[in-house]
Amino acid sequence: MSTQVNIWDIPGGIHPAERKELSNRTPIQQAPLPKRLVLPLGQHIGTVAEPCVVVGQRVRKGEKIAEANGFVSAPLHAPTSGTVSFIGAQPYPHVSGMLAPAIVIDSDGLDEWGELTPHADYRHMESAELLALIREAGINGLGGAGFPTAVKLTARPTQKIHTLIINGTECEPYITADDLLMRERAAELVAGIEILAHLIQPEQVLIGIEDNKPEAIAAVRAACAGHDYQVRVFPTKYPSGGEKQLIQILTGVEVPSGGLPADIGILCQNVGTCVAIHDAVLLGKPLISRITTLTGEALARPGNVEALIGTPVGELLAFAGLDTSKLNRLIMGGPMMGFTLPSLEVPLIKSSNCLLASTAAELPLPPPAMPCIRCGECAEACPASLLPQQLHFFALGQEHEQLKAHNLFDCIECGACAYVCPSSIPLVQYYRAAKAEIRELEQKQLKAEHSKQRFEQRQERLRRAEEQKEAERKARAEKAARAKAAQAEAPVAAAAAPADETLKKLKIEASMAQVALKKAEKQLAAHDTPELQVQVAELRAAAEAAQKALADAQATAPAPAPQPAGDEALKKAKIEAAMLKAQLRKLEKIEAPDDDQQAEIARVRQQLEAAEKSLIDLQNQAPAPAAKSAGDEALKKAKIEAAMLKAQLRKLEKIENPDDEQQAEIARLRQQLEAAEKVLVRLQNQAPAPAANPVSNEALKKAKIEAAMLKAQLRKLEKTEAPDDDQQAEIARVRQQLEAAEKALAEFQEQAPIPAAKPAGEEALKKAKIELAMKRAELKKAEKTGSDETTLQPLRDALADAEHALHAAEAASGKPAPELVRTERPGVDAELKALKTEVAFARADLRKLERDESAAGEALEQARNRLTEAERKLAEYQK
Structure with missing residues (x-):
């Protein structure tokens, strides 16, 4: 152990009134056991914990009630x-007064411990096991920042931690929690340092304490006897307790801007930690209590307590x-970096090292x-050697890039600049707001970048899928072409083969030259440059030459020999044309086809065109069907006319509110x-009976079923959005079968016997x-529709006339009038039915509204x- 040597100074700093004498004159006291404890799930930097208990569950002291939810x-x-009485939003120690998720425990007054597992032989434990033990104890930094200790110990830089610094500075005015802790529990402090030294194996351990704590210095030095730990005492100055400032004071090394102490091989821990x-x-005890300073002139008995x-x-x-009559402001933390609490209902958390109850005279408003x-x-005054005045102007102008360039995030928000400002400008508040804005913008940019990456990855997946589909389509087309060539019955003449191949090549070349010319012309329209003009002229000349060569070859090509137009050849020609039509429709749906796809479309x-021409030739060569008699043709036309008028009439009758013109059109179509129906009946009566070729009802029924099944199959196939070649061929085949x-x-x-005509009375x-x-x-x-009386009265008269006509038709038909008998189902309650x-x-009316x-x-x-009353009446009746 060495005396204070090699002490450096920090730039800036101030000497505010300490007022530590209010609370450092009495020993640490035990706070009374409260009846109700409110435990926020977020008591540290990082992700809030996840509850592992339920409401109504009894827990013992030290039992885990919330699991760590993530690495930090x-x-x-x-x-x-006690008993878990509530899990949900509760008051939280924050200047905003916001609520936060918490677990509430009602104490049973027994203060009964759960099972504890001490590890006195920790030196034989693996580092990972020891770190897990510290993590499971729920320990985070007790100096104010609240960073999880296990995470801080896990963070390893590229080089080894060579210096362990223990922070006993406590430079903030009023606060004396660490001072009393070092006085009364120096032995436990040194034992905790031994555990840390065993875990990280540093080359040196430095304990930094300001010279305004003589009793704590003496106690720690005595406890360090026999250990190679250096107690460094240095002059009191605010904010020497800051982590980076303390490192500079004890080692003379500055932490790089934007870096961490671990980057230079140094680790800091608070004495309370x-x-x-x-x-x-x-002892096997998790972190469930802490030493807290209760101070301020509004308190009759200020001091330090160990509180749950x-x-x-x-x-x-x-x-x-x-x-309460003297209380002006209640501050959690010290007067420099603390914040005002909105309520006395908020709970103590792990990072709460001080409660300052000040009077108006003690801490007057600025x-x-x-x-x-x-x-x-x-x-x-700035201990980080920043330019607070410049940062203030940049914060007012929201110049975020300038703020980052002037190292805004190196500001530790100590408040020294605002303390010395003669204009009383709340500089720290501007810096905090600017930091929050920059973090929010960076989060938005990060989310936008992630969204962009996801979009680009999705587009790439779609592109690959489209390429795979195109490759599969081409493979199917090639396979179909090979199969078609293999099934060809008529061999192609040997002399005509070279000419056909040459003609095909010339067609493809002319098509590709035309596509290249169109593409170059589009580029020329967008960017008119001499180079593009020359290129377009060359491509136009090439396209004209290719077109001329194609025309010459087509003119000199021998006409194909006419083939017999048999039913099989005509059928094949129809299928071929249908398949090519479908393939062309699919290609034309491509939004921006490339050169290869344009050439494929042209081909x-x-x-x-060639298939349709061949189909027309075959249809012309086919023998004409036997002419039908004039009577059959007239009967067919009459049926079609009646069916078309019926369909048109049904369409108009579906209009909900027809106007006068539509009503007149409906009446005209009805007439x-x-x-047309009268003409159809007359032609049916005049038509000669078909030749006697009786057809059984069973054969007719089978033919109807066959036609219906083929129709359904065809409809299902036609619903396919983009049918491939095989599906197009199947559609053509089913259509022919239909x-x-x-x-x-x-x-x-036609061969079936005509059914006996119904009597005229029944038809009427x-x-x-x-x-x-x-x-x-x-x-x-x-x-x-709410029509007026002038519209409704003619309709009522027409309805009355139709009823009279029906009665007359019933009398003329010779059928007995139907006897109307109203019957009720057995067991039906008329009143219950009415209520329902x-x-x-x-x-129904309520849902409509x-x-x-x-x-x-x-x-x-x-x-x-109305619905409530109806349901009530129904319920009363059913009782």
């Missing part, structure tokens, strides 16, 4: 025995004799901020349909019923009341 996180333990490590390893984590601060201040006078005192289009089946069905129907009765239904539908439709019907109608965005609130309320 720490678990939480029960500070006393060392004692917590001792308790966790040697989660104790409401109001109970701790009451224990210290709080006079005067209003005045304009900066550029005195430069803030720059002289398929030429093949389609035309009646006339044509053949419909033809056979028509022949069966049927028409009267249809007319009555139509008139009734027209009247109902008009009533629903009322509930159904009320519910709820779907209507323009519905009035009063109407909705009336509908809800």
